[in-house]
Each structure stands twice: as structure tokens, then as C-alpha cells.
Amino acid sequence: MRDYKGIAGVLIIFLIGGVVGAIITQYVCSIKMEHMPLGGPMEGPEGMTDMIVNHISKDLWLDPDQKEKLRVIMNNMNKKMQIIHKQAFPQMQLNIEEADNSTMSILRADQKEVFKKFIDHRNKLGFHGQQ
Numbered sequence: 710m711r712d713y714k715g716i717a718g719v720l721i722i723f724l725i726g727g728v729v730g731a732i733i734t735q736y737v738c739s740i741k742m743e744h745m746p747l748g749g750p751m752e753g754p755e756g757m758t759d760m761i762v763n764h765i766s767k768d769l770w771l772d773p774d775q776k777e778k779l780r781v782i783m784n785n786m787n788k789k790m791q792i793i794h795k796q797a798f799p800q801m802q803l804n805i806e807e808a809d810n811s812t813m814s815i816l817r818a819d820q821k822e823v824f825k826k827f828i829d830h831r832n833k834l835g836f837h838g839q840q
Contacts, residue, residue, distance in 0.1 A: 758783040 764781050765771065771779065809828055816824055 758787060 758780060761783055762776055766776050769775075789825060809824075813821055813824060
């Protein structure tokens with residue numbers, strides 16, 4: 710009988726630890742998300758270029774000349790991607806608005822208010838706005 714109490718005690722402590730760990734992780738992640746820069750963790754195309762160059766540089770042991778050439782390649786890619794984004798943006802915007810309207814049509818009145826706030830917040834942050 711004593712062995713079962715000991716095992717049960719250990720299991721209860723383990724479960725409590727798991728729950729507390731999950732709560733703390735959720736809290737820390739939500740704080741990090743609230744304080745994330747508007748451009749995301751990489752702060753736009755420049756941050757993405759730096760991340761790619763650093764990652765590839767470490768994996769391939771690039772010399773400084775190769776790093777600079779790779780940076781030019783990545784910057785050119787980013788410029789082309791921005792052009793593509795500007796061309797496709799009107800279609801993306803229509804798709805987002807259709808999805809918002811369809812979502813709004815299935816919601817109750819109280820849910821619509823919350824969803825409107827979500828849309829306003831998203832628009833304020835510029836997640837799908839032209840830059």
C-alpha cells in the first residue's frame with residue numbers, strides 16, 4: 710500500500726510540474742509576441758538577408774568576399790520579391806476581405822464585435838497592408 714502512495718505522490722508532483730511549466734511557457738510566449746517588432750522577429754527584408762547570409766556562411770564556411778556576394782544576391786532577390794508582392798497585393802487584399810466577410814457571416818453578434826477588434830488590430834499592425 711505504501712508503494713502506491715509513493716508512486717501516486719510522484720505522479721501528482723510530475724503532473725503539477727507539467728501544468729505549471731505549460732502555464733509559464735504560455736505566459737512567456739505571449740509576452741514575447743506582444744513585444745515583437747512590427748516587421749517580425751527579423752525586422753523586414755534586411756533582417757531576413759542577414760539571417761540567411763549568417764546561416765549559409767556558417768554552414769559553408771564562406772569567406773568575406775563570398776559573404777558580400779551572397780548579400781548582394783539576397784538583396785536582389787528581396788527587391789524582386791517586393792515587386793511581386795506589389796503586383797499580387799490587390800488580389801491578396803480581396804481574398805482577405807472575402808475571408809473576413811465570410812467569417813463575419815457565421816458569427817453571433819457578440820463574436821462579431823470581438824472579430825472586428827481583431828481585424829482593426831491586424832490592420833493597425835499592417836500584417837497585410839502595402840508598405
